Amino acid sequence: MAAVSRLDELRELLDAKEEEMQEAVDADDFERASELQAEVFSGGYSPGEFRQDFDLCASITHATY
Numbered sequence: 001m002a003a004v005s006r007l008d009e010l011r012e013l014l015d016a017k018e019e020e021m022q023e024a025v026d027a028d029d030f031e032r033a034s035e036l037q038a039e040v041f042s043g044g045y046s047p048g049e050f051r052q053d054f055d056l057c058a059s060i061t062h063a064t065y
Helices: 002-040 055-063
Strands: none
Touching: none
């Protein structure tokens, strides 16, 4: 019975760590996104190899913001 409870304990710990890691990733993505907003939504933004045309993407995917 002790092995089962230890396994449950480890699963809970893993779940908590996964949630913590996802929160960190989400926060990092948000920080990066907020830094780029001024550039991406400016009139001088030009699409390129690693830059997408936001209006084109939104019209194709019907995304809203």
